[in-house]
Amino acid sequence: MIPISVRFEPRERLSRWTNVWVPFFAIVLALVIAGIVLAVSGHNPITTYQQIIEAAFTQPGAFTQTLVSTTPLLYTGLAASIAFRMRIWNIGAEGQLYLGSIAAAGVGLYLQNLPAPVVVIAMMAGGAVAGSLWAAIPGALRAYLNTNEILTSLFLNYIADYLMYYLIFDSTSFWRDLTSPAARVFPQGKFLPASGNWPALSIGSVTVPLGLILAIVLAGLLWGMIRGTRYGFEMRVMGDAPRAAKHAGMNIRRKILSIMLLSGAVAGLGGASQVGDFRHVLDPRGLEQAQFGYTGIVVAALARYNPISAVVAALGIGVLTNAGLALQGPNFPIGLTGTMEGILLFCVLGSEIFVRYRLRIGRTSGPVAPRRAEAAPGPARTAAEIASTERRELAS
Amino acid sequence: MRKRSMKRLGAFVAAFTAAGVLAACGSTNAGNTTTTGGSTPAGQWTTSHPFKVAWIYVGAKSDAGWTHQHDLGRQAVQNAFGGRVETLYKENVPEGPQVTTTIDQLVNDGANMIFATSFGFQPYVVAAAKKYPNVIFEQATGTDVGKNLAEYGGAGEDGDYLAGMAAGYATHNGKIGFVAPYAIPEVIREIDSYTMGARLVHPGATVKVVWTNSWFNPAAERQAAQSLVASGVDVLGDGVDDPTVGEVAASAGIKWTGYDSNQNQYAPSAYLTNTIYDWGPYYVRDVRTAMEGTWQSHFYYGNMTDGTITIAPFGSSVSEAAKTAILAKAAEFKKGTFNQFTGPVYKQDGSVGIASGETIPIWNASDPSTLSRYTLSWFSEGVIGSAKG
Numbered sequence: 001m002i003p004i005s006v007r008f009e010p011r012e013r014l015s016r017w018t019n020v021w022v023p024f025f026a027i028v029l030a031l032v033i034a035g036i037v038l039a040v041s042g043h044n045p046i047t048t049y050q051q052i053i054e055a056a057f058t059q060p061g062a063f064t065q066t067l068v069s070t071t072p073l074l075y076t077g078l079a080a081s082i083a084f085r086m087r088i089w090n091i092g093a094e095g096q097l098y099l100g101s102i103a104a105a106g107v108g109l110y111l112q113n114l115p116a117p118v119v120v121i122a123m124m125a126g127g128a129v130a131g132s133l134w135a136a137i138p139g140a141l142r143a144y145l146n147t148n149e150i151l152t153s154l155f156l157n158y159i160a161d162y163l164m165y166y167l168i169f170d171s172t173s174f175w176r177d178l179t180s181p182a183a184r185v186f187p188q189g190k191f192l193p194a195s196g197n198w199p200a201l202s203i204g205s206v207t208v209p210l211g212l213i214l215a216i217v218l219a220g221l222l223w224g225m226i227r228g229t230r231y232g233f234e235m236r237v238m239g240d241a242p243r244a245a246k247h248a249g250m251n252i253r254r255k256i257l258s259i260m261l262l263s264g265a266v267a268g269l270g271g272a273s274q275v276g277d278f279r280h281v282l283d284p285r286g287l288e289q290a291q292f293g294y295t296g297i298v299v300a301a302l303a304r305y306n307p308i309s310a311v312v313a314a315l316g317i318g319v320l321t322n323a324g325l326a327l328q329g330p331n332f333p334i335g336l337t338g339t340m341e342g343i344l345l346f347c348v349l350g351s352e353i354f355v356r357y358r359l360r361i362g363r364t365s366g367p368v369a370p371r372r373a374e375a376a377p378g379p380a381r382t383a384a385e386i387a388s389t390e391r392r393e394l395a396s
Numbered sequence: 397m398r399k400r401s402m403k404r405l406g407a408f409v410a411a412f413t414a415a416g417v418l419a420a421c422g423s424t425n426a427g428n429t430t431t432t433g434g435s436t437p438a439g440q441w442t443t444s445h446p447f448k449v450a451w452i453y454v455g456a457k458s459d460a461g462w463t464h465q466h467d468l469g470r471q472a473v474q475n476a477f478g479g480r481v482e483t484l485y486k487e488n489v490p491e492g493p494q495v496t497t498t499i500d501q502l503v504n505d506g507a508n509m510i511f512a513t514s515f516g517f518q519p520y521v522v523a524a525a526k527k528y529p530n531v532i533f534e535q536a537t538g539t540d541v542g543k544n545l546a547e548y549g550g551a552g553e554d555g556d557y558l559a560g561m562a563a564g565y566a567t568h569n570g571k572i573g574f575v576a577p578y579a580i581p582e583v584i585r586e587i588d589s590y591t592m593g594a595r596l597v598h599p600g601a602t603v604k605v606v607w608t609n610s611w612f613n614p615a616a617e618r619q620a621a622q623s624l625v626a627s628g629v630d631v632l633g634d635g636v637d638d639p640t641v642g643e644v645a646a647s648a649g650i651k652w653t654g655y656d657s658n659q660n661q662y663a664p665s666a667y668l669t670n671t672i673y674d675w676g677p678y679y680v681r682d683v684r685t686a687m688e689g690t691w692q693s694h695f696y697y698g699n700m701t702d703g704t705i706t707i708a709p710f711g712s713s714v715s716e717a718a719k720t721a722i723l724a725k726a727a728e729f730k731k732g733t734f735n736q737f738t739g740p741v742y743k744q745d746g747s748v749g750i751a752s753g754e755t756i757p758i759w760n761a762s763d764p765s766t767l768s769r770y771t772l773s774w775f776s777e778g779v780i781g782s783a784k785g
Contacts, residue, residue: 059504065497165609169578170784181764182539184771186515186580278493285516289454289490325494326501329484334456 008357018355026351030344037339048327055326056319064207068278070318072097074215075270076296077303077310082222083263085305086239088256092138092153093267094293095160096131098284100271102164103130105175105189105282108196108275116195123196123272124214131268132261134160139260143253149260157293164284175282189282198276211273215311218266222307235259267293301349320344439687443479447687450484450507452498454514455612457487461637461656462611465673466513466536472676473683481683491516499524503531509686511679512536521545532686537582539761539770541693548678550698551758552582552655553589553769554729555671555705556635557736558722559653560593560603562668562710563631565718566651567594570601573624575634575641577611581772584783585737586635588776590653592736595778597721604629605781614640625650631668642666651713658708667711669722677703697758700729737769742777749774 011018035045056066076093083090107126111119138152167173169187177183177190198210226232238245238255245252270292279286299317303309324337441447457467467485474483484507486498495517502510503524509532512521518538525533525545537549563572572594576583591603604627606620617636621644624632633653634641642663645652652663654670678698685691698704707726710719728734739750750756750767759770775783 055501059501061500062504065493065500068493068497169580169609181761182518184581184764185537185539185759186582187578191519274492281519283492283516286491290492290494321494322497322501325486325489325498328486334487 005360005362007360008353009360011356011358022351022354023348026347027344029351030347033347034340034343037336037343041336043332043336051327052319052323055323060205062322064205066315066318066322067206067208067212068318069321070314071209071212071215071273071277072270072290072292073295073299073317074212074219074311074314075273076267076292077299077314078215078219078222078296078307079263079267079270079293080296080300081303081305081307081310082226082235082266083259084300085226086235086255086259087242088139088142088259088263089150090135090138090153090260090263091150091297092135092156092293093263093270093296094291095153095157096134096264096267097271097274097293098157098160098164098287099134100127100131100268101275101282101287102167102175102271103127103268104272104275105192108192109174109190112193112195114195116199119195120198120210120276123198123276124269127268127270127272127275128265129268131271132265135260135264135267136257139257139264142260143256161284161288164282164287168282168284192275192280196276197280198273200277209273209277211270211277214269214273218269219307219311222266226307267296298345302345304352439689441477441480441687446480446482447477447509447683448482448484448505448507449473449509449511449683449686450486450502451511451513452489452495452502452517453485453487454489454491454516455487455637457485459612459637460639460659460662462673463487463513465657466511466675469675469679473679476680477683477687481687489517493520495520496524499528503528507531509683510534532691534682539759539764541695541761543693546682546693546696548682548694548696548698550673550675550704551700551769552671552673552705553585554700554736555707556586557589557593558707558726558729559633559668559670560590561597561722561725562714562718563590563603563633563651563653564594564596564598564601565715565721566668566713567598567601567629567631569628569630570598571627571629572601572603572631572633573621573627573629574603574605575617575620575624575632575636576605576607577636578609579607579782579784581770583635584775585769585772587779588741588772589736590633591776591778592741593725596725597718601778603633603779605775605779607781608636610636612637614638617641618644621645632666639663654708660708660711664711665713668714669708669710672706672708674704674706695759695761700726701732737772744775744777744779744783746777749776 031049038045038048055062057063076097079093079096080090103126104123108119108123111122134156137156138149141147141152142149167175168189172178175189177188182188200210201208201213226235234245234250234255237248238250238252274287275282295317299310299313302313302316320341324341328334328337439447451466451470453463453466455463457463470483470485473481484502484505489495489498491514499510499520511534513536515537518535518540521533521535522540522542522545525542529544531544533545535545535547538547541547574587574590576587587603587605594601594603604624606624608616608620610616617634617638617640621632621641625644625648629650631651632641632645635655637656639654639659639662642652642654642659645666646663650666651668652666653668657672659670660667678696682691700706725734735755737750738753738755740748740752741750743749756772757766757768759768760766764771773783775781
């Protein structure tokens with residue numbers, strides 16, 4: 001037997017530096033591995049990477065389009081991040097976004113004759129409330145009946161999907177267009193008049209959608225809330241040390257419910273932005289194909305549930321999405337773009353372990369060393385001890 | 397109005413399990429197979445300055461159905477013009493703002509002509525046609541035309557009439573089941589045609605419809621097909637993309653008609669025939685006029701006469717009598733002497749849907765409220781089920 005052991009040891013302290021260089025090297029590693037894959041499949045890696053930069057940033061209009069892809073992912077990424085930060089596994093951003101779209105389209109159509117700013121704000125409010133209420137269902141079930149919110153929020157996505165389809169395909173609902181020539185051929189929603197089209201900010205040749213600006217502001221607010229408020233502190237404690245939270249007398253049920261409401265509101269706003277910023281219609285098929293809610297989970301994971309990092313992660317996935325569209329074609333199979341994206345995500349997410357753990361390679365003279373004592377809390381420890389340990393870990 | 401509903405499992409998540417996809421990297425692509433261009437005169441385009449034509453697909457070109465058939469059409473264009481055209485395509489493009497992204501990228505890459513093959517692309521294509529007046533756009537199964545925007549579709553229902561005849565010959569008890577996607581005019585006219593075909597050769601036959609509300613949902617299709625088998629049908633038809641219904645039919649020991657492309661291989665023991673869309677001749681024709689500078693906007697509805705619609709080679713269990721009758725009817729479609737939507741056509745409840753001697757148009761753009769193939773929304777006599785979904 002080779003007398004060498006390879007072990008992962010938890011880092012005593014998590015340094016900011018580690019937080020930067022590990023993901024950086026992960027990306028470099030991913031570029032190298034993807035480069036090998038590209039070279040083996042007969043593509044020049046350098047040219048390919050150049051094409052990615054062009055497609056995402058430098059071609060005329062490319063960066064504007066990247067922002068279009070980024071916007072919904074930031075909403076669903078934030079929705080997932082804040083829930084996951086508290087270990088509430090809201091997989092339902094997809095459905096909450098659908099509900100936000102339904103409400104925003106409904107409000108926008110209903111109030112269409114009011115001044116545009118009123119309509120826009122009402123659409124936002126409608127989207128947020130609808131997403132929030134949809135999330136309240138798994139939230140309340142989890143909080144009061146201890147139901148598994150992963151399953152309930154996931155199943156509600158399908159119900160929301162059916163609801164959307166019902167409104168456009170299987171009923172003569174308020175949302176459905178019954179008169180236009182195109183609608184006679186294939187069911188579609190009523191398009192919003194100009195009052196419901198959200199304005200956008202033009203900076204040079206780049207157009208920034210209002211929804212993106214709102215989402216970035218939201219990211220800042222959520223970050224501030226988690227870091228600097230009592231609410232955020234309780235949220236972190238409940239996420240990292242639920243027993244401590246309980247012993248400290250925090251109202252866990254109310255917190256679970258309120259976090260789900262907040263998460264759902266963010267996702268619902270994302271749905272409103274889809275209608276107001278981009279589609280101007282309730283578009284069940286397009287929203288279903290886009291799968292923003294599920295991709296948002298990837299964004300949250302990349303951002304390690306940090307709202308500010310989510311902005312970067314959403315932009316990163318937006319870049320990949322548009323670059324993927326640009327690259328694929330007769331000489332570049334879609335599977336290859338998927339593989340490249342997969343390599344990148346795998347490296348970045350997989351590198352997480354190096355942030356939290358240190359790789360220890362050394363000679364061993366016997367069996368693997370026992371786990372560190374404090375990693376295995378025994379029954380002898382008091383609740384206060386557990387709380388203090390967990391809080392120390394949290395603070396580091 | 398065709399639109400795929402391929403559930404994209406967030407390309408990113410799926411990519412984790414996509415190690416096998418690497419194999420695809422080695423596959424050859426038609427984009428490189430430059431065969432000789434033949435003697436076709438096609439403008440000033442040369443191998444060093446090729447005409448660039450692009451396709452935008454909503455699904456994967458390997459879907460064995462709708463998108464696959466369009467991609468065969470793209471390959472036909474490549475083969476017809478060789479190095480003087482460069483064909484591009486983008487697959488799995490979701491309906492939404494990313495259609496704009498894709499079009500921007502294609503125009504940036506120098507595309508001269510763009511085909512969009514899903515109805516849901518239309519609003520974005522209409523906007524792009526205004527933004528890029530020098531690029532020619534064609535939208536499949538759409539409704540809006542413009543100076544540089546044409547529409548095209550195909551009478552799949554004519555092939556369905558023939559497939560219905562095959563089903564009518566195959567059924568013993570006169571009970572046929574049909575797994576249908578959306579309750580929209582395109583699918584309703586297919587089911588009506590299928591039922592008329594079946595009843596032509598098997599008077600009194602009925603076609604029982606179950607909806608799945610998706611072009612592509614194998615689980616729902618399996619359930620729908622099984623429920624139809626349980627209700628006693630002895631032939632199954634479908635208007636969805638994948639051959640799942642065929643598998644159910646084969647395991648139940650009954651017969652089946654598929655859709656879109658030749659699906660014989662998926663359930664040979666059950667297979668009868670099905671409608672095939674062949675876009676090649678149309679694409680070659682339109683790309684040629686575009687290359688020559690004579691392209692004009694149009695609204696096109698292909699059929700058996702021009703070869704856009706064909707039916708697949710018969711399965712082994714189709715009788716000689718059935719083959720003869722079906723081919724005779726196919727010849728009438730080709731000659732243009734038969735139209736199943738010429739009255740009298742009776743509705744499900746027995747009332748007159750199309751008066752005797754009257755023929756409904758394909759589509760009346762100037763008055764969309766006119767009854768046409770594009771707007772027909774009722775089931776014909778013999779269909780069991782609701783046309784409302």
